[in-house]
Amino acid sequence: MKIGIIGCGHVGLVTAACFAQKGNSVFCVDNDEQRINMLRAGRMPFYEPGLEDMILTNIRNRRIVFSTRIKDAVNTCEALFISVSTPSMPSGALDLSAVEHVSREIAVNMRSYKLIVEKSTVPVRTCDKVHQTIKKYVPRGVSFDVASNPEFLREGSAIYDSMNPDRIVIGVSSKRAENILKRLYKPFKARIITTDIKSAELIKHASNSFLAMKISFINAVANVCELADANIDEVAYGIGMDNRIGHAFLKAGTGYGGSCFPKDVSGFIAIADSLGYNFGILKEVQKTNLLQRQYMVRKIESELWIVSNKTIGILGLAFKPDTDDIREAPALDVIKMLLEKGAKIKAYDPKAMENVKKVFPDITYCKNAYETADKADCVAVLTEWKEFAGMNLKKLKNIMSHPTIIDGRNIFDPAKIRKAGFTYHSVGRP
Numbered sequence: 001m002k003i004g005i006i007g008c009g010h011v012g013l014v015t016a017a018c019f020a021q022k023g024n025s026v027f028c029v030d031n032d033e034q035r036i037n038m039l040r041a042g043r044m045p046f047y048e049p050g051l052e053d054m055i056l057t058n059i060r061n062r063r064i065v066f067s068t069r070i071k072d073a074v075n076t077c078e079a080l081f082i083s084v085s086t087p088s089m090p091s092g093a094l095d096l097s098a099v100e101h102v103s104r105e106i107a108v109n110m111r112s113y114k115l116i117v118e119k120s121t122v123p124v125r126t127c128d129k130v131h132q133t134i135k136k137y138v139p140r141g142v143s144f145d146v147a148s149n150p151e152f153l154r155e156g157s158a159i160y161d162s163m164n165p166d167r168i169v170i171g172v173s174s175k176r177a178e179n180i181l182k183r184l185y186k187p188f189k190a191r192i193i194t195t196d197i198k199s200a201e202l203i204k205h206a207s208n209s210f211l212a213m214k215i216s217f218i219n220a221v222a223n224v225c226e227l228a229d230a231n232i233d234e235v236a237y238g239i240g241m242d243n244r245i246g247h248a249f250l251k252a253g254t255g256y257g258g259s260c261f262p263k264d265v266s267g268f269i270a271i272a273d274s275l276g277y278n279f280g281i282l283k284e285v286q287k288t289n290l291l292q293r294q295y296m297v298r299k300i301e302s303e304l305w306i307v308s309n310k311t312i313g314i315l316g317l318a319f320k321p322d323t324d325d326i327r328e329a330p331a332l333d334v335i336k337m338l339l340e341k342g343a344k345i346k347a348y349d350p351k352a353m354e355n356v357k358k359v360f361p362d363i364t365y366c367k368n369a370y371e372t373a374d375k376a377d378c379v380a381v382l383t384e385w386k387e388f389a390g391m392n393l394k395k396l397k398n399i400m401s402h403p404t405i406i407d408g409r410n411i412f413d414p415a416k417i418r419k420a421g422f423t424y425h426s427v428g429r430p
């Protein structure tokens with residue numbers, strides 16, 4: 001099938017790569033000329049394991065082309081996926097102007113039937129607006145359908161998630177649209193859930209908000225564990241054994257970040273508000289998540305008392321491992337709070353340092369974890385990169401001024417690390 005993907009961000013590029021890998025011809029469009037030139041040269045605009053290889057293979061096979069012109073995609077393709085960015089506005093609601101613009105551009109260029117599929121994360125009823133807009137601008141007599149097909153890929157394992165989805169959700173209002181999407185997704189051999197369009201839009205917001213709620217819940221329980229001298233690892237294991245709850249997303253830590261959960265939770269609160277429902281639970285989820293970052297700073301302070309002029313080594317800057325994405329990363333807030341208190345920050349991340357340099361140009365960036373710990377009064381682990389858990393504890397202890405670790409991701413075994421001579425605090429563990 002010939003497919004157009006409008007918007008070459010994380011969702012668009014991964015979707016394009018996977019559709020091409022399944023034998024489709026994919027026409028990728030982005031209005032950022034620099035990005036398109038980069039992609040044509042086979043360079044990725046962000047780090048995502050496996051993406052570059054898959055894109056390069058499909059460029060060579062002539063199954064992916066890149067362009068800045070929506071018109072060309074509309075001329076060539078039967079289905080057009082909108083995967084442009086929908087950033088949060090200060091109110092928490094999403095800015096949908098890029099979706100509106102793309103819908104108009106598609107409409108004016110349509111000469112025959114097209115299926116327009118909304119894949120960006122958008123509030124419920126956005127597809128209605130897309131439909132209205134296309135109807136207004138499309139040449140008379142040209143028919144079309146709009147569908148919702150939310151994505152559930154995780155950064156860092158986006159290719160795997162897209163090639164092996166738990167489920168594929170398609171929200172449609174016609175048999176023709178349903179058939180096109182089913183044909184496209186057949187090779188993925190996944191369960192396809194067909195719903196009305198508004199329900200599909202809601203599934204996306206509700207899924208991410210539920211997962212964020214699970215994380216804030218377990219972090220709140222971890223805080224109670226600390227006060228009661230109980231162990232969150234054992235509590236999470238015990239409650240996760242209940243099939244109705246499950247173990248996933250019950251890892252206590254410094255809270256969630258990234259481009260999705262914070263934005264989706266506030267987006268869901270905003271759309272619910274505008275429909276007349278006060279989504280109180282989700283407001284608490286947000287609050288709990290931000291407090292978790294403050295608790296990290298409080299833990300560092302409770303060890304060092306005054307942090308001013310002390311050297312704090314930060315291990316991990318990305319919002320999670322295996323990505324260079326620092327959007328809404330807890331580490332950024334923690335560093336900001338520590339700098340405001342006069343701390344000297346040394347930092348290391350295997351992938352995300354170039355991005356953080358743009359936010360904090362004046363902190364010290366290190367070549368590796370040991371250099372970060374060298375002469376530090378305290379080390380804080382804020383992203384659970386595998387290489388941190390495998391560090392040589394003896395070496396680490398010898399190079400630190402005061403061997404103190406605040407483990408915001410529970411990567412170390414408390415007994416082992418104390419035995420190695422460290423002062424150690426983690427999240428929700430005695």
Ligand code: UDX
Pocket residue numbers: 151152153154155156208211215248249250251252253254255256257258259260261319320
């Ligand atoms: C998420 C959803 O998983 C995905 O389905 C959706 O399409 C996009 O948003 P992503 O943002 O890539 O994906 O990351 P994910 O792996 O889900 O983690 C999100 C955040 O939650 C990270 O900051 C992570 O550190 C945190 N997290 C996750 C926890 O703190 N504890 C957990 O148990 C799990």
